[in-house]
Amino acid sequence: MADKEEHKKPKKKSPKVCGYPISIFFIVINEFCERFSYYGMRAVLVLYFKYFLRWDDDFATTIYHTFVALCYLTPILGAIIADSWLGKFKTIVYLSIVYTLGQVVLAISAIHDITDTNKDGTPDNMTFHVALSMVGLLLIALGTGGIKPCVAAFGGDQFEDHQEKQRGTFFSIFYLSINAGSLLSTIITPILRGQECGIHTQQQCYPLAFGVPAALMAVALIVFIVGSGMYHKTAPQGNIMVKVTKCIGFAIKNRFRHRSSQYPKREHWMDWADEKYDKLLIAQVKMVLKVLFLYIPLPMFWALFDQQGSRWTLQATTMDGDFGALTIQPDQMQTVNPILILILVPIMDTLIYPLISKCKLNFTPLRRITVGMFFAAMAFVAAAVVQLQIDKTLPKFPSNSEMQVKFINAVNREVDITAGGHVLPLKPLTATETYETFKNPFLLTVGDYEYAVSFPKGTRNTITIVQNETELGAIPFEDITKKPEQGANAIRFFNGFDTALNVTVGDKEIGYIHPNNMSEYTSVKRGYAGYWIRNDAGLECFVKQELGFGSSYTLLIPPTLTFEVNCSEGVQKILDIEPNTFSMAWQIPQYFLLTAGEVVFSVTGLEFSYSQAPSNMKAVLQAGWLLTVAFGNIIVLIVAEAATLEDQWAEYILFAALLVLVCIIFAIMAYFYTYIDPAKIEAHFANMEYGEKERKKSLEMAKKASFQHQDEDNKSSDSSSDEEEESKQSKM
Numbered sequence: 001m002a003d004k005e006e007h008k009k010p011k012k013k014s015p016k017v018c019g020y021p022i023s024i025f026f027i028v029i030n031e032f033c034e035r036f037s038y039y040g041m042r043a044v045l046v047l048y049f050k051y052f053l054r055w056d057d058d059f060a061t062t063i064y065h066t067f068v069a070l071c072y073l074t075p076i077l078g079a080i081i082a083d084s085w086l087g088k089f090k091t092i093v094y095l096s097i098v099y100t101l102g103q104v105v106l107a108i109s110a111i112h113d114i115t116d117t118n119k120d121g122t123p124d125n126m127t128f129h130v131a132l133s134m135v136g137l138l139l140i141a142l143g144t145g146g147i148k149p150c151v152a153a154f155g156g157d158q159f160e161d162h163q164e165k166q167r168g169t170f171f172s173i174f175y176l177s178i179n180a181g182s183l184l185s186t187i188i189t190p191i192l193r194g195q196e197c198g199i200h201t202q203q204q205c206y207p208l209a210f211g212v213p214a215a216l217m218a219v220a221l222i223v224f225i226v227g228s229g230m231y232h233k234t235a236p237q238g239n240i241m242v243k244v245t246k247c248i249g250f251a252i253k254n255r256f257r258h259r260s261s262q263y264p265k266r267e268h269w270m271d272w273a274d275e276k277y278d279k280l281l282i283a284q285v286k287m288v289l290k291v292l293f294l295y296i297p298l299p300m301f302w303a304l305f306d307q308q309g310s311r312w313t314l315q316a317t318t319m320d321g322d323f324g325a326l327t328i329q330p331d332q333m334q335t336v337n338p339i340l341i342l343i344l345v346p347i348m349d350t351l352i353y354p355l356i357s358k359c360k361l362n363f364t365p366l367r368r369i370t371v372g373m374f375f376a377a378m379a380f381v382a383a384a385v386v387q388l389q390i391d392k393t394l395p396k397f398p399s400n401s402e403m404q405v406k407f408i409n410a411v412n413r414e415v416d417i418t419a420g421g422h423v424l425p426l427k428p429l430t431a432t433e434t435y436e437t438f439k440n441p442f443l444l445t446v447g448d449y450e451y452a453v454s455f456p457k458g459t460r461n462t463i464t465i466v467q468n469e470t471e472l473g474a475i476p477f478e479d480i481t482k483k484p485e486q487g488a489n490a491i492r493f494f495n496g497f498d499t500a501l502n503v504t505v506g507d508k509e510i511g512y513i514h515p516n517n518m519s520e521y522t523s524v525k526r527g528y529a530g531y532w533i534r535n536d537a538g539l540e541c542f543v544k545q546e547l548g549f550g551s552s553y554t555l556l557i558p559p560t561l562t563f564e565v566n567c568s569e570g571v572q573k574i575l576d577i578e579p580n581t582f583s584m585a586w587q588i589p590q591y592f593l594l595t596a597g598e599v600v601f602s603v604t605g606l607e608f609s610y611s612q613a614p615s616n617m618k619a620v621l622q623a624g625w626l627l628t629v630a631f632g633n634i635i636v637l638i639v640a641e642a643a644t645l646e647d648q649w650a651e652y653i654l655f656a657a658l659l660v661l662v663c664i665i666f667a668i669m670a671y672f673y674t675y676i677d678p679a680k681i682e683a684h685f686a687n688m689e690y691g692e693k694e695r696k697k698s699l700e701m702a703k704k705a706s707f708q709h710q711d712e713d714n715k716s717s718d719s720s721s722d723e724e725e726e727s728k729q730s731k732m
Contacts, residue, residue: 019163019166020166020169020170021158021159021230021232022227022230023158023227023230023231023232024155024158024170025227026223026224026226026227026230027151027154027155027158027174027224027227028155028170028173028174028177029177029220029223030151030220030221030223030224031151031152031174031177031178031181031220032177032178032180032181032220033181033216033217033219033220033223034096034099034144034147034151034181034216034217034220035177035178035180035181035182035185036181036182036184036185036213036216037099037103037181037185037213037214037216037217037220038140038144038185038213039181039182039185039186040185040186040188040189040209040212040213040216041103041106041140041189041209041210041213042068042309043185043186043189043190043309043331043332043334044189044190044193044206044209044210044331045064045067045309046060046061046064046309046310046313046314047193047313047317047330047331047486048110048133048206048209048210049063049064050314050485051204051485051486052110052112052129052204052206053126053129053130053133054126057314058640058641060310060314061307061310061311061314061636061640062637062640062641064309064310065306065310065633065634065636065637065640066633066637067137067140067141068306068309068629068630068633069629069630069631069633069634069637070137070138070141070142070145070630071140071141071144071145071148071630072145072626072627072629072630072633073145073627073630074141074142074144074145074146074148075145075146075148075149075623075626076241076623076626076627077142077145077146078091078095078145078146078147078148078149078150079149079150079239079241079623080239080241080242081146082149082150082236083236083238083239083240083241084236084238084239084242085236086236087233087234087235087236088150088153088154088157088233088234089154089228089231089233091146091147091150092147092150092151092154092224093221093224093225095142095143095146095147096143096147096217096220096221096224097143097221098139098142098143098146099139099140099142099143099144099146099147099217099221100143100214100217100218100221101139102135102136102137102138102139102140102141102142102143103136103140103210103213103214103217104136104214105132105135105136105139106132106133106136106137106140106210106214107136107207107210107211107214108132108136108207109129109132109133109136110129110133110206110207110209110210111207112129112198112201112203113198113199113200113201114128114129115128115129116200116201119200119201120201121198121200121201121202121203148626149622149623149626152171152174154231155170155171155174156170156171157232157233157234158231158232179338179341179342182338183335183338183339183342185213186331186332186334186335186338187332187335188212189209189212189213189331190209190329190330190331190332191329191332192205192208192209192212193205193206193208193209193329193331194329195208202508204486240617240620241620241623243281244285244288244617244620247270247273247277247281247282247285248270248273248285248289250272250273250276250277251269251270251271251272251273251282252269252272254272254273254275254276255269255272258272268286270282270285270286270289273285279685280682280685280686283614283681283682283685284614284617284678284682285617287612287613287614287617287676287678287681288613288614288617288620288621288624290612290673290676291608291609291612291613291621291624292621292624293669294366294666294669294670294673295624295625295627295628297662297663297665297666297669298369298605298628298632298666299628299629299630299631299632299634299635300373300632300635300658300659300662301372301373301376301597301601301628301632301659301662302628302629302631302632302633303632303633303635303636303639303655303658303659304376304377304379304380304594304632304655304656304659305376305594305597305598305632306629306632306633306636307636307655308334308337308591308594309334310636311383311648311651311652312333312334312383312587312590312591313330313331313333313334314330315383315386315387315390315587315648316330316331316333316584316587317330317483317485317486317487317550318390318394318483318550318580318582319390319487319549319580319582319583319584319586319587320548320549320579320580320581320582320583320584321487321526321549321584322526322548322549322583323583323584323585327526328584329487330486330487330584333584333587333591336587336588336591336592336595337591337594337595337598340591340592340595340596341595341598341599344595344596344599345599345603348599348600348603364670364675365604365605365607365608365611366608366666366670366673367670368600368601368604369600369601369604369605369608369666369670370663370666370667370670371597371600372596372597372598372599372600372601372602372604373597373601373659373662373663373666374597374660374663375593375594375596375597375600375601376593376594376597376598376601376659377656377657377659377660377663378593378656379590379591379592379593379594379597380590380652380653380655380656380659381652381653381656382589382590382593383587383590383649383652384649384650384652384653384656385649386582386586386587386590387647387648387649387652388649389582389586390582391647391649393578393580393581393582394483395435395483395577395578397460397481397482398437398457398458398459398460398481399458400457400458401439401457401458402437402438402439402457402458403437403438403439403455403456403457403458403459403460403461404435404436404437404438404459404460404461405419405435405436405438405453405455405460405461405462405463406431406432406434406435406436406460406461406462406463406479406576407419407424407426407431407432407436407462407463407464407465408426408430408431408432408462408463408464408465408494408554408556408574409426409427409428409429409430409431409465410429410464410465410466410467410494410496410516410556410558410559411428411429411465411466411467411472411559412428412429412558412559412560413428414426414427414428415446415447415465415472417444417445417446417465418443418444418445419436419438419442419443419444419445419453420436420438420442420443420444421442422436424436426465429496429556429558429572430572430574431554431556431572431574435460441453441454444463444474446465446472446473446474447471447472448471449471449472449473451474453476455476458481459478459479459481460478460479460480460481461476461477461478461479462476462477462479462518462554462576463475463476463477464476464477464494464516464518466496466516467559473516475516477494477518479552479576480521480552480576480577483550483577483580484523484550484551484552484577485523487526487549487550487580488523488524488525488526488549488550489523489524489525489526489529489547489548489549489550489551489552489553489579490521490522490523490524490551490552490553490576490577491505491521491522491523491524491529491531491552491553491555492518492519492520492521492522492553492554492555493510493513493518493519493531493533493554493555493557494513494517494518494519494554494555494556494557495513495514495515495516495517495518495519495557496515496516496556496557496558496559497515497535497557497558497559497561498515498559499515499535499536500512500513500514500515500535500536501513501533501534501535501557502533502534502535503519503531503532503533503534504531504532504534505522505524505529505530505531506524506529506530508522510522513557518554521552524547525547526547526548526549527546527547528544528545528546528547529544529545529546529547530542530543530544531543531544531545531555531571533557533561533567533571535563539563540563541561541563541567541568541571542567542568543555543567543568543571544568545573547579548579548580548581549579549580550577550579550580551575551577551578551579551580552575552576552577553573553574553575553576554574554576555571555572555573555574556571556572556573556574557571558570558571558572605625606622606625609621609622609624609625611678612675612676612678613678614678614681614682639651639654639655639658
């Protein structure tokens with residue numbers, strides 16, 4: 001009863017500023033913080049999967065898109081909870097608590113020190129971190145998806161009926177807050193990730209990258225609750241999606257029960273719901289189904305669009321992020337999308353569309369959507385071209401049937417070696433320029449000695465020629481077989497000196513390296529790196545090196561090293577893997593094409609859905625639109641798992657080809673679509689219902705009058721018969 005009484009109450013008068021309810025400012029701030037939290041976490045998520053949880057590219061992509069799909073499946077659940085039970089305010093508060101808890105759990109899962117018992121910087125119980133991460137992501141998906149359909153609608157509820165202009169401005173500011181939160185988070189969170197933190201060892205700071213979004217989500221929740229006393233809160237009125245589902249279900253069951261040919265056919269299969277539901281609801285469901293049918297091809301667009309957070313970010317890790325005065329991290333390239341949205345939306349609305357209209361071209365909403373899909377396909381063609389150029393700069397790593405070997409001469413004189421029939425003359429303190437590839441074990445001849453050499457297939461190795469007193473020796477070391485992670489550089493040292501040396505890289509101490517020994521690889525960021533080489537006597541040598549992105553070097557400390565002013569000239573920097581040379585700037589064209597496609601596709605799609613939806617079922621189509629995003633991410637999972645393509649550029653072309661095919665199918669469907677005016681159809685059925693009610697009313701009145709007339713006739717005949725009886729008695 002309390003809910004019903006609340007529903008009947010007039011809207012609560014909220015204090016106003018410039019004609020706007022103060023309550024909406026709490027909602028806008030809440031949305032900004034929530035979007036910062038979500039997009040900030042999502043910006044670094046795929047790199048967290050790859051570099052912290054140690055998943056390969058395909059599995060990281062699969063889990064990433066599974067998470068995004070869940071985020072767009074749960075809005076239906078949130079809408080039903082809000083409209084049927086809790087109302088929008090309580091739904092937002094309760095699910096925001098779940099959301100915040102999920103962000104906190106994810107941040108805790110990224111703390112490597114929790115299970116790093118041997119303090120080597122690597123978690124010892126990865127299962128714990130994976131399990132905690134999955135729990136956190138499930139809670140986040142439930143929270144962000146659950147509040148998604150509620151916040152904007154709750155903001156709209158704060159306005160009175162005559163404030164249509166203010167309500168429209170609110171939605172524009174609301175959309176701006178979404179993009180502002182997205183833009184800032186995709187700039188800031190990768191910077192936070194790039195910091196180093198830890199108790200025992202310093203690692204990439206994923207706890208900070210996830211912790212700040214968690215804090216922002218807590219702020220969003222607090223701000224929203226603070227405004228509680230100013231909100232107009234409508235009681236739940238029942239969910240239209242449930243009614244639509246029941247109506248469709250009844251129509252299908254009724255049609256199945258009357259599938260025999262003895263029953264006459266009906267114009268539309270939804271007409272089989274006529275026995276239980278009114279004609280207006282059935283007509284509205286027909287309109288919704290007509291639009292939902294057009295939605296069937298749309299998930300393919302989102303399958304491509306959401307890969308900018310997975311495949312395109314991984315692509316950026318193999319590129320050069322040097323923009324002169326600015327250095328861009330791979331996950332920061334996603335900021336190009338919100339920046340271009342803020343630029344392209346007003347350009348499209350104020351320049352492109354009016355220009356097309358002046359040219360008298362009938363650029364209908366469905367044609368715009370088709371063009372948007374084509375732009376997205378072209379974006380993936382551009383991504384494939386970029387990938388081909390990247391592949392040219394990547395080293396050729398050994399296949400599963402090969403082994404590769406590089407030879408270093410750590411002796412201060414020229415040495416001729418023979419490896420598997422290849423004669424390789426090596427000058428003093430130098431190395432072969434490239435790795436030699438062998439399919440089978442081979443004989444290595446060094447001076448007067450022969451060695452049988454065999455390495456595991458699929459590995460890269462270095463054989464260092466050293467002086468052992470009076471004879472030459474060969475010492476093997478295993479090399480890395482992939483590009484260094486996150487655009488960093490892999491640096492190691494070979495000590496050719498006759499005593500142990502202590503090496504420090506920046507503020508990281510490598511420790512002592514014994515004579516004729518190789519250190520482990522150390523990850524060093526782009527820029528100028530400084531190496532300190534010290535002996536037991538306290539003498540030291542400083543070596544400076546400029547590093548790019550993704551290179552690998554072996555620094556050869558020669559036996560002739562002197563701890564003097566120019567000592568660094570004696571240390572040989574042997575290049576094992578070339579740095580990334582293809583600039584990230586080449587990703588901008590593909591981002592431009594994809595964002596142009598998004599602006600034409602997404603904005604127009606929402607506008608089209610709104611214009612073709614019945615007045616009380618716009619939320620149903622909004623839920624349907626969000627489902628296309630979810631199914632798009634599911635398509636990525638299927639294609640990534642089913643299409644086992646070795647080359648990444650081929651996968652990009654596959655996605656582009658699939659979208660072009662879907663684009664053609666959608667264009668054909670759009671050609672046969674007839675635009676409708678839902679208001680006119682609803683008015684027509686409302687008039688029909690009114691006429692039907694009037695007709696029934698008049699029939700009831702006629703029946704009532706007929707019964708009254710019949711009663712009067714009966715009374716009249718009874719009266720006359722009484723008079724006749726009296727007359728007979730008097731005569732007698």
